[in-house]
Amino acid sequence: MDTLAALAGGFATALTPTHLMFAFIGCFLGTAVGVLPGIGPALTVALLLPITFQVPATSAFILFAGVYYGAMYGGSTTSILLNTPGESATIITALEGHKMARAGRAGPALATAAIGSFVAGTIATGALTFAAPVVVELALKLGPAEYFSLMVVAFVAVSAVLGASALRGLACLFLGLLLGIVGVDLQTGQPRFTFGMIEFLDGIEVTIVAVGLFAVAETLHLATRRKHGEDEIIPLQGSLWLSREDWARSWKPWLRGAFLGFPFGAIPAGGSELPTFLSYYMEKKLSKNPAEFGHGAIEGVAGPEAANNASAAGVLMPMLTLGLPTSVTAAIMLSAFQSYGIQPGPMLFVTQGDLVWGLIASLYVGNVMLLVLNLPLVGLWVKILKIPTPQLYAGILVFATIGAYGVSNSVVDLLVMYAVGIVGLFMKRYDFPVAPAVIGMILGPLAEQAFRQALTISQGDPFTFITRPISASFLVVALLLAVGPKLWNAYAASRARA
Amino acid sequence: MSGSITRRGALAAAGALALAHPARAQAQAQARFESVFMFVPAAPGGGWDSTGRAIEQAARAAGLVGSFQFENVGGGGGMVGLPRFVNQRRGQANAMIVGGSIMLGTGITGKSSVTVRDVQPIARLTSEAGVIVVPAASPFRDFAGLAAALRANPGAVPIGGSVAGGIDHILLGLILRALGQAPRSASYVGFQAGGQNIAAVLGGQVQASISGYSEFAEQIKAGRLRALAISGEARLAGDGADIPTLREQGVDVTLANWRGVFGAPGTTAAQQAALAALMGAVHATPQWQEILRTRGWADAFLAGEAFGRFVERDIADTEAVLKDLGLA
Numbered sequence A: 001m002d003t004l005a006a007l008a009g010g011f012a013t014a015l016t017p018t019h020l021m022f023a024f025i026g027c028f029l030g031t032a033v034g035v036l037p038g039i040g041p042a043l044t045v046a047l048l049l050p051i052t053f054q055v056p057a058t059s060a061f062i063l064f065a066g067v068y069y070g071a072m073y074g075g076s077t078t079s080i081l082l083n084t085p086g087e088s089a090t091i092i093t094a095l096e097g098h099k100m101a102r103a104g105r106a107g108p109a110l111a112t113a114a115i116g117s118f119v120a121g122t123i124a125t126g127a128l129t130f131a132a133p134v135v136v137e138l139a140l141k142l143g144p145a146e147y148f149s150l151m152v153v154a155f156v157a158v159s160a161v162l163g164a165s166a167l168r169g170l171a172c173l174f175l176g177l178l179l180g181i182v183g184v185d186l187q188t189g190q191p192r193f194t195f196g197m198i199e200f201l202d203g204i205e206v207t208i209v210a211v212g213l214f215a216v217a218e219t220l221h222l223a224t225r226r227k228h229g230e231d232e233i234i235p236l237q238g239s240l241w242l243s244r245e246d247w248a249r250s251w252k253p254w255l256r257g258a259f260l261g262f263p264f265g266a267i268p269a270g271g272s273e274l275p276t277f278l279s280y281y282m283e284k285k286l287s288k289n290p291a292e293f294g295h296g297a298i299e300g301v302a303g304p305e306a307a308n309n310a311s312a313a314g315v316l317m318p319m320l321t322l323g324l325p326t327s328v329t330a331a332i333m334l335s336a337f338q339s340y341g342i343q344p345g346p347m348l349f350v351t352q353g354d355l356v357w358g359l360i361a362s363l364y365v366g367n368v369m370l371l372v373l374n375l376p377l378v379g380l381w382v383k384i385l386k387i388p389t390p391q392l393y394a395g396i397l398v399f400a401t402i403g404a405y406g407v408s409n410s411v412v413d414l415l416v417m418y419a420v421g422i423v424g425l426f427m428k429r430y431d432f433p434v435a436p437a438v439i440g441m442i443l444g445p446l447a448e449q450a451f452r453q454a455l456t457i458s459q460g461d462p463f464t465f466i467t468r469p470i471s472a473s474f475l476v477v478a479l480l481l482a483v484g485p486k487l488w489n490a491y492a493a494s495r496a497r498a
Numbered sequence B: 001m002s003g004s005i006t007r008r009g010a011l012a013a014a015g016a017l018a019l020a021h022p023a024r025a026q027a028q029a030q031a032r033f034e035s036v037f038m039f040v041p042a043a044p045g046g047g048w049d050s051t052g053r054a055i056e057q058a059a060r061a062a063g064l065v066g067s068f069q070f071e072n073v074g075g076g077g078g079m080v081g082l083p084r085f086v087n088q089r090r091g092q093a094n095a096m097i098v099g100g101s102i103m104l105g106t107g108i109t110g111k112s113s114v115t116v117r118d119v120q121p122i123a124r125l126t127s128e129a130g131v132i133v134v135p136a137a138s139p140f141r142d143f144a145g146l147a148a149a150l151r152a153n154p155g156a157v158p159i160g161g162s163v164a165g166g167i168d169h170i171l172l173g174l175i176l177r178a179l180g181q182a183p184r185s186a187s188y189v190g191f192q193a194g195g196q197n198i199a200a201v202l203g204g205q206v207q208a209s210i211s212g213y214s215e216f217a218e219q220i221k222a223g224r225l226r227a228l229a230i231s232g233e234a235r236l237a238g239d240g241a242d243i244p245t246l247r248e249q250g251v252d253v254t255l256a257n258w259r260g261v262f263g264a265p266g267t268t269a270a271q272q273a274a275l276a277a278l279m280g281a282v283h284a285t286p287q288w289q290e291i292l293r294t295r296g297w298a299d300a301f302l303a304g305e306a307f308g309r310f311v312e313r314d315i316a317d318t319e320a321v322l323k324d325l326g327l328a
Helices: A002-014 A017-035 A041-053 A057-082 A088-102 A106-139 A144-161 A166-181 A206-225 A244-266 A273-286 A299-322 A328-339 A353-386 A389-408 A411-429 A435-457 A469-497 B003-013 B021-030 B047-061 B081-088 B101-109 B143-152 B167-178 B194-202 B213-221 B269-284 B286-295 B304-324
Strands: B033-040 B065-072 B095-100 B120-135 B159-161 B188-190 B208-212 B225-230 B256-263 B298-303
Touching: A002 A017, A002 A106, A002 A353, A017 A041, A017 A057, A017 A353, A041 A057, A041 A328, A041 B047, A057 A088, A057 A106, A057 A299, A057 A328, A057 A353, A088 A106, A088 A206, A088 A273, A088 A299, A088 A435, A106 A244, A106 A299, A106 A353, A144 A273, A144 A435, A144 A469, A166 A435, A206 A389, A206 A411, A206 A435, A244 A273, A244 A299, A273 A299, A273 A435, A299 A328, A299 A353, A299 B194, A328 B286, A389 A411, A435 B188, B033 B047, B033 B081, B033 B269, B047 B065, B047 B095, B047 B120, B047 B256, B047 B269, B047 B286, B081 B095, B095 B101, B101 B167, B101 B256, B101 B304, B120 B143, B120 B167, B120 B194, B120 B213, B120 B269, B120 B304, B143 B225, B159 B167, B159 B194, B167 B188, B167 B208, B167 B304, B194 B208, B194 B213, B208 B213, B213 B225, B256 B269, B256 B298, B269 B286, B269 B298, B286 B298, B298 B304
Parallel strands: B033 B065, B033 B095, B159 B188, B159 B208
Antiparallel strands: B095 B256, B120 B208, B120 B225, B120 B256, B120 B298
């Protein structure tokens, strides 16, 4: 077992006091930046790049990997407690997580997120250790046509989760698509919907819109509805820890999330958002009590949180084996490799074995460290909810404003966030769902680019989507999702009549 | 612009790798700065950012500059940061902005009101030639094979690269024009991230792909991609020296993605000359040469008026190609 021997060597590297310290600093920093909206792992790793001039490569990468994993843990904390997603990968966590917190179950929500992240992170790191080359080769089989069909599956899945009114859900989806189109068009280089403002050339940042729709809208909503003088504190109910029932309802979503997240991290257009959406949808479909979704279902936190951590390990796989960055953070880590004169690629495991196995071993170590770091803090974090509502929401507003400004030091971003917040207030008031808008915004541009890339490659032949087998199977899945339940209901109804 | 600086720039342009030693000593004497403000019109971590921070590293190690202050404003291929630099740093003698060829194209396609013409050229530092690759299993054994297919029907050969109107697209446009085809007839597939571009060509989704050499280097060495041609004026030194240039293969096209620094508008010729002298001194440090080596950057030092003329010519060329591509 060459792999196990190499991994053991890696642990010998990762468990030295110096490297443990770097892993700890990385995990701690990562958790902190995950908590702040706007400041993500990519920016943090970039700002830490100068460190590559001072310390050996192995130490630097253990630090960077800690930041990356830590951010995935930290992002969920603010999603659950403050309805303010720190990362785009934790937007979906806010849907059920914050509802749980409002119902006094913040402790179990945070605990299932932390343990789920640990379980999925460990499974995915294991997959990274043993399955890397195979999965990467499979991922290369997916071209733009397949990505587009995959997005169609996601859109259909999302519209099936839309909730009570399909019309309202679709309206929000299209609002998201519209916001996603703003910026320079990749295939022609022309600016769209920028109204001559240079700040819009790169489009509107998803976290800005998410924070506007979630945190700002929520604050405004409370401000318009609260009666003067009333001072309600969100009550904490029951144990901070997971009950037997919580465990029973969490472990399957953790495993499913891990198996969704890992491959999506590895494919070039996958990322960490798409698997969280799909995981949420899957848990809602598989749940024994789907009515609880939208009111704080623990499965809706456990699945997506596991998925986003597993995708983080997935992202490292094509980067280490092919030199192929599939996320912004990975791209910046790649430039750090280059500043050491190391080029990740097929030869990396041979030429830099010590570094790679040390890094992989430190991922296992980091996962344990993050669990130890986060679980005791659950009790501390939930105390935030004991702050009286006006002060708490004033704080959230300040926090969201600082975070949004931090994205690119732009006042325009702040104006966009508050404008979206006001729109969000009316959406909340008149019962329009928020999730489709965010999902449309993230996936819309990806789907559009994939569609046009696929058509350029096929020289304008639209049948490329159904003549390529993988793409065709995705479309069949989408079709089944769209019409399957209706047909089944009709069939069941006709049998009942007969 | 003082005479000595111009001559030095011209000397470097003529191909001298480093400054003559007496000139270096003189440059260092006049090039000491208390502080330098370095503006990077891109997010931390990219090519422009690492160029700016490499300048800091070399300059401080050699004691040429007391302290550096950095500001990163990313977006729009530099077109978000550039207007901010122009507005906020007018007349500031120690302010520099990192920029390069990508900025010319984005300024034209985005129809920006503030362009590279609004800042003062100080020095070009590095450049990277583009490379045209095909998957290892491709039927195109050499560039002549690909050229024949492009001549026959450019639309039937999908080629990947970075964002449309970017430097890779421009290179394809120049090649098609040299082959007697309309640049507009290309099947160019723009990818947001370099990784997607590599994946598309490795997986055979596109028939060929264009990017900077460093992006493909590891795949070429591992034999998973075959490099057909390089877009520089000469072959690469070291790794990749066996890749022939386009010119060697009868296509008269050269294009390189260069990076350099520019000064603030409203500064005097003497102030600009001082910055150019500083960059000359930075370029001469052993630390800078070491950075070039570890990063795999090709030295393309060119300062002063010669650099200014180069930028003017590059803007005109870029504009012409983008018109041909239907993007300007």
